Amino acid sequence: MKKTLKIFLIIIILLIVSYIIYLYVSNKSKYKFEEGDIRLKHNMTNSKSLYEALQNRSSSRDFSNKELTDETIANLLWSANGINREDGRRTAPSAMNQQEIDLYVILPSGGYLYVPEENLLKRINPTNMTDKTGYNAPMSILYVADTYKQNLNWAYVDSGFIGQNIYLFCAINDLVSVFKGTFDKEYFTKALQLPDNKEIIFMQDIGYKKEQ
Numbered sequence: 001m002k003k004t005l006k007i008f009l010i011i012i013i014l015l016i017v018s019y020i021i022y023l024y025v026s027n028k029s030k031y032k033f034e035e036g037d038i039r040l041k042h043n044m045t046n047s048k049s050l051y052e053a054l055q056n057r058s059s060s061r062d063f064s065n066k067e068l069t070d071e072t073i074a075n076l077l078w079s080a081n082g083i084n085r086e087d088g089r090r091t092a093p094s095a096m097n098q099q100e101i102d103l104y105v106i107l108p109s110g111g112y113l114y115v116p117e118e119n120l121l122k123r124i125n126p127t128n129m130t131d132k133t134g135y136n137a138p139m140s141i142l143y144v145a146d147t148y149k150q151n152l153n154w155a156y157v158d159s160g161f162i163g164q165n166i167y168l169f170c171a172i173n174d175l176v177s178v179f180k181g182t183f184d185k186e187y188f189t190k191a192l193q194l195p196d197n198k199e200i201i202f203m204q205d206i207g208y209k210k211e212q
Ligand SMILES: Cc1cc2nc3c(=O)[nH]c(=O)nc-3n(C[C@H](O)[C@H](O)[C@H](O)COP(=O)(O)O)c2cc1C
Pocket: 057, 058, 059, 060, 061, 178, 179, 180, 181, 182, 183
């Protein structure tokens, strides 16, 4: 009888401990919100048509130094590669749904990782690096491929879809943009502390058009 009671108590304790671990793991987010991070709240209300977006799409390299608001940044990133379905799939397709492209965002307030699952811009480096991106845009996005998840050929293709999402978003939100393959990758690899399996493959500059 005593032995049965002991086993029963052990099972109850194990069940309670498992439940506590489950609650901890399910509530724990990967990134803790810290000073300098930016919470993103996207709220898309644009009524312009896809035709207007396609009609206006173009590359531009003349940026004014006017900064984008947090809401515009949130809407732009959601359009670029945000989550649009409950299963975590994105506004841009990815080969085999590997979602191997991380977007890093360069703003005057620093360099950030876009974390779509948590609607968060996680600050990695507080330095203003906008003067290192090429055309001094107030916002640049780095396309960083995880080569453990996917090979580079697919990563190049997947980046193109994200890039076009951004071009179309800009075309109907009074913004201009340019997608780039040439820039100082070494500088940003160091500045964003990227490990060997994270390769910067493209950059896209975004901002308001400089008044002539
Ligand atoms: C894969 C790729 C790489 C590019 N690299 C650069 C670049 O390094 N610098 C730049 O100023 N523009 C770059 N561009 C932009 C092109 O020059 C631009 O798309 C082209 O001139 C056509 O102009 P449009 O986008 O206005 O139609 C790149 C575009 C693509 C698709």
